[in-house]
Amino acid sequence: MxxxxxxxxxxxxxxxxxxxxxxxxxxxxxxxxxxxxxxxxxxxxxxxxxxxxxxxxxxxxxxxxxxxxxxxxxxxxxxxxxxxxxxxxxxxxxxxxxxxxxxxxxxxxxxxxxxxxxxxxxxxxxxxxxxxxxxxxxxxxxxxxxxxxxxxxxxxxxxxxxxxxxxxxxxxxxxxxxxxxxxxxxxxxxxxxxxxxxxxxxxxxxxxxxxxxxxxxxxxxxxxxxxxxxxxxxxxxxxxxxxxxxxxxxxxxxxxxxxxxxxxxxxxxxxxxxxxxxxxxxxxxxxxxxxxxxxxxxxxxxxxxxxxxxxxxxxxxxxxxxxxxxxxxEKGPIRCGANANVGNEEEIPKAPRKRVVAIIGAGPGGLEAARVAAMRGHEVHLFYEVFGGQLTLAMVPPGKEKISWLIEYYRNVLSEMPNVHLHEGETTKEKILKLNPQAVVMATGAKPFLPCSGERGLITPFDKVLRGDVKVENKDVLIGGGGLVGVETALYLARFNNRIRIIKRSPAILPEVERITRGYLLRELEERGIHILTGRRFVSAGEGYAVVENTETGEKEMVECDVIVGAFGMRPYVPFVVEGIEYHIIGDAKSVRNIASAVREGYEVGRKL
Ligand SMILES: Cc1cc2nc3c(=O)[nH]c(=O)nc-3n(C[C@H](O)[C@H](O)[C@H](O)COP(=O)(O)O)c2cc1C
Ligand code: SF4
Incomplete structure (x- = not known):
């Protein structure tokens, strides 16, 4: 007030x-x-x-x-x-x-x-x-x-x-x-x-x-x-x-x-x-x-x-x-990662008829789809295991706490919409079909991908680290994967007195990240003594070591480490397919990208329903 x-x-x-x-x-x-x-x-x-x-x-x-x-x-x-x-x-x-x-x-x-x-x-x-x-x-x-x-x-x-x-x-x-x-x-x-x-x-x-x-x-x-x-x-x-x-x-x-x-x-x-x-x-x-x-x-x-x-x-x-x-x-028109309406500035119109809509996944895409679909007047059922989805991981590395604001925003907005029904817990196809929805939106995000080495137990996926399921302290850590997730996981682990190296296949470092943020992150890595070894491919893991290959020469070397953290990338996760009903896949479940793309697709699908 x-x-x-x-x-x-x-x-x-x-x-x-x-x-x-x-x-x-x-x-x-x-x-x-x-x-x-x-x-x-x-x-x-x-x-x-x-x-x-x-x-x-x-x-x-x-x-x-x-x-x-x-x-x-x-x-x-x-x-x-x-x-x-x-x-x-x-x-x-x-x-x-x-x-x-x-x-x-x-x-x-x-x-x-x-x-x-x-x-x-x-x-x-x-x-x-x-x-x-x-x-x-x-x-x-x-x-x-x-x-x-x-x-x-x-x-x-x-x-x-x-x-x-x-x-x-x-x-x-x-x-x-x-x-x-x-x-x-x-x-x-x-x-x-x-x-x-x-x-x-x-x-x-x-x-x-x-x-x-x-x-x-x-x-x-x-x-x-x-x-x-x-x-x-x-x-x-x-x-x-x-x-x-x-x-x-x-x-x-x-x-x-x-x-x-x-x-x-x-x-x-x-x-x-x-x-x-x-x-x-x-x-x-x-x-x-x-x-x-x-x-x-x-x-x-x-x-x-x-x-x-x-x-x-x-x-x-x-x-x-x-x-x-x-x-x-990009020298293009401005857009906003949190507000997909920038550049349109439209009022979201009511849908011609009210429908029952099931949205699966409460990451940024699912949450935005739920918000917009509810504004259109639909009866929205949002199914999820974790409210916030991957945002709950993205907010963990140092300096990224502001991401939690987006989760809070959706929690507050959706809780004031009487036509939004939240269903927390495991989502099954049966649960969805029981509702008799007229449209289903799959916004289930992505899951970390581990290389098929046959030694999976020796690699800890990054999400377990960020979630705090696996504690890594005072260790020699090798991070497989030097994308944004690998870099931010490294910065998170640096807080716990770990000595960290990152291996990365391609020579370009964080090419997809906005330039100023990229510069900031690279400086942070340097200040913490974290090195990115580019041109290295992960081959296999053993107790206390990893084998990596030089992508140019094909030469293999053994790198000693106490822990290998996998940040090799993410793969879209779609637990099941629904047939015979209007069906949309959005966000990382469609193809792995960032918060902004998920929000945009959530907005667009909500607008279409
Ligand atoms: C996409 C973008 C474009 C900007 N363009 C201008 C500009 O045309 N002229 C200017 O003086 N500042 C410009 N700024 C700087 C902003 O006016 C402002 O000083 C800056 O974003 C910090 O304030 P904030 O944290 O409230 O955004 C721009 C900032 C952003 C993010
Ligand atoms: S949320 Fe992201 S895109 Fe939107 S104004 Fe803030 S920094 Fe810019």
């Missing part, structure tokens, strides 16, 4: 614009615009859906003020000429249908990260200042409430601010000069009353770059120069610090906002703020506003649910990085 979070729901003014609460949806590139920078219906719907959730301020994603030169995303929107004004009017109109929600846009230019700004002529700099101001005026004319100047993440304005990229000996060598000129010029074009906020690099997280001490001085100068709110963000340094994997603790970088305060204008904290209680705490001591990016991708109704006392129904962002993989690695 609002009363439980008084800070979160306390209005605040930015310049002369009042926000109805302290939650800001920050720029998150969607790749929903067209390649030529024009907006699409999908783009507008995405933001409109977030406005419907009651957020105080929406800042539209990284938008090019200088197209195509300053563009750096394949499907990046542009706000650089009168020709696109109509697009932005359309967006502003849709957002402002929602009472109280304010709208801004992130004005951005990629700059020249490698070269810095040293080579820009004064005329070129002047032209860039003018372009920021021109774009701000377009936004104002389109009906926006304010604009934001992107001055972080190593982009153009950050390049002027940082000693690593600005070595000029003219007036533009003064780090804040460019940002100050931009603010002045926007005031000239839009009037001093039109608010301008800044997403500011207050720490480059790189040797020789902006430090929090210089960052505070920069923030003070820019607040005095007229910026009306400052987001304490990160500069040129590693992406891991600003697109953090799930392993990072909540609100870990809110200290950046805290340390640049007090300022004469509000300060916003950003990064890994996920739960209302954490957000409230940040607002009590560290910042004036909280930025919720991925949380509002995963659940656009985050604010509304908190206001209505339904925070137990929030689908919290689990930090799976599927959104980052989609946008940054």
């Amino acid at each position: 609002k009363e439980d979070y008084p800070k979160l729901f306390e209005p605040i003014t930015i310049g002369n614009v009042e926000l109805m609460n302290r939650v800001v949806f920050p720029p998150i590139s969607t790749n929903f615009a067209l390649e030529n920078g024009r907006l699409t219906e999908r783009f507008v719907k995405h933001y409109e859906r977030r406005a419907r959730g009651g957020v105080g301020l929406i800042i539209v994603e990284n938008t090019s003020i200088d197209y195509p030169e300053g563009k750096h995303m394949p499907f990046q929107p542009r706000i650089d000429s009168k020709a696109v004004l109509k697009d932005w009017e359309w967006l502003a109109f849709e957002i402002h249908k929602h009472e109280g929600v304010k709208l801004s846009v992130e004005l951005a230019h990629e700059g020249w990260k490698k070269m810095g700004v040293d080579y820009l002529s004064p005329e070129k700099i002047e032209e860039l200042v003018e372009k920021f101001a021109y774009s701000a005026r377009l936004a104002m004319d389109a009906g926006f409430d304010m604009v934001e100047v992107q001055s972080a993440h190593g982009l153009l304005v950050n390049q002027f601010l940082s000693p690593l990229t600005n070595h000029r000996d003219d007036e533009w060598g003064e780090p804040t000069r460019f940002a100050v000129e931009v603010r002045k010029r926007i005031a000239e074009k839009c009037g001093r009353d039109f608010p301008v906020t800044i997403r500011l690099a207050v720490d480059d997280f790189l040797e020789g770059g902006i430090t929090l001490r210089t960052g505070r001085e920069i923030a003070l100068t820019l607040a005095r120069a007229g910026y009306d709110m400052i987001q304490a963000d990160i500069g040129l340094g590693p992406k891991e610090k600003r697109l953090e994997p799930m392993h990072y603790p909540q609100a870990w970088r809110a200290y950046l906002a805290e340390r640049i305060r007090p300022l004469p204008v509000p300060v916003a904290a950003v990064g890994m703020i996920r739960e209302p209680a954490v957000a409230e705490k940040v607002l009590e001591t560290q910042a004036d506003l909280v930025i919720l990016g991925r949380p509002l991708i995963a659940d656009p109704d985050w604010v509304k649910k908190v206001a209505e006392g339904k925070e137990h129904l929030i689908r919290r962002c689990i930090g799976c990085s599927e959104c980052i993989k989609a946008v940054h690695d």
Whole structure:
């Protein structure tokens, strides 16, 4: 309820614009615009859906003020000429249908990260200042409430601010000069009353770059120069610090906002703020506003649910990085591992007729199928042995606890749906058929696969280890299989003073994992002294040793070890087939993939039933 979070729901003014609460949806590139920078219906719907959730301020994603030169995303929107004004009017109109929600846009230019700004002529700099101001005026004319100047993440304005990229000996060598000129010029074009906020690099997280001490001085100068709110963000340094994997603790970088305060204008904290209680705490001591990016991708109704006392129904962002993989690695439209509705933003319609549906398996696919089928009005029977399925294993390795949030979400949501019936225990075909279902969904996941060596008893499957059925402490461990499961099992076992090696057949390590998370995991392995021996195939096991083969030379070697843990991969598990009834197989039971695919297929099948 609002009363439980008084800070979160306390209005605040930015310049002369009042926000109805302290939650800001920050720029998150969607790749929903067209390649030529024009907006699409999908783009507008995405933001409109977030406005419907009651957020105080929406800042539209990284938008090019200088197209195509300053563009750096394949499907990046542009706000650089009168020709696109109509697009932005359309967006502003849709957002402002929602009472109280304010709208801004992130004005951005990629700059020249490698070269810095040293080579820009004064005329070129002047032209860039003018372009920021021109774009701000377009936004104002389109009906926006304010604009934001992107001055972080190593982009153009950050390049002027940082000693690593600005070595000029003219007036533009003064780090804040460019940002100050931009603010002045926007005031000239839009009037001093039109608010301008800044997403500011207050720490480059790189040797020789902006430090929090210089960052505070920069923030003070820019607040005095007229910026009306400052987001304490990160500069040129590693992406891991600003697109953090799930392993990072909540609100870990809110200290950046805290340390640049007090300022004469509000300060916003950003990064890994996920739960209302954490957000409230940040607002009590560290910042004036909280930025919720991925949380509002995963659940656009985050604010509304908190206001209505339904925070137990929030689908919290689990930090799976599927959104980052989609946008940054694949350069495609954004998607969410927890929320399959991203990109559709549809209301789930009632089915034309109510049916009895049996869903077998309560992993992410089965749970999502149950939720959506129940929303369609069906009588849903969910059969399972373990509520959460493989999520209960995925949440065990270090730093992966947030995965348990997804299980909690489904438990809470399904328990409030009177048409969902839970059947825990062994599932048999007879039990299912007794219900006379009109549709059956098989979402039984996958089971670990062990190589056929005839020495199976000598290999412990990874799931037994993660479940705690087999304790491995202070041992020499060989892990067979260097995929994500093998790597995470290794990191889990490292907690118990084990010495660990991993063998892996192919040379590529974790190619399927989003790049930032991959980098994080590889560093973790290194820090724990865990080696991956690539190009090795497991051949057989004996008491105290394994035989592995070099896949290039065919040479075999004996590797001594106390324990062999099998993480060779998973095979779809389908315990029985049902005939004569509408029948679907989804998730890993269909083919082994990840949480995101299971949720998506659960959604799609639920939608079809
Ligand atoms: C897929 C994705 C795209 C992003 N795109 C932008 C962007 O266009 N501009 C920007 O300044 N930050 C961008 N960010 C960073 C977010 O605005 C935010 O700072 C970051 O996700 C941390 O906040 P969160 O933990 O609440 O998500 C992006 C983040 C993600 C996950
Ligand atoms: S894809 Fe994963 S990290 Fe991104 S918003 Fe969804 S749950 Fe969060």
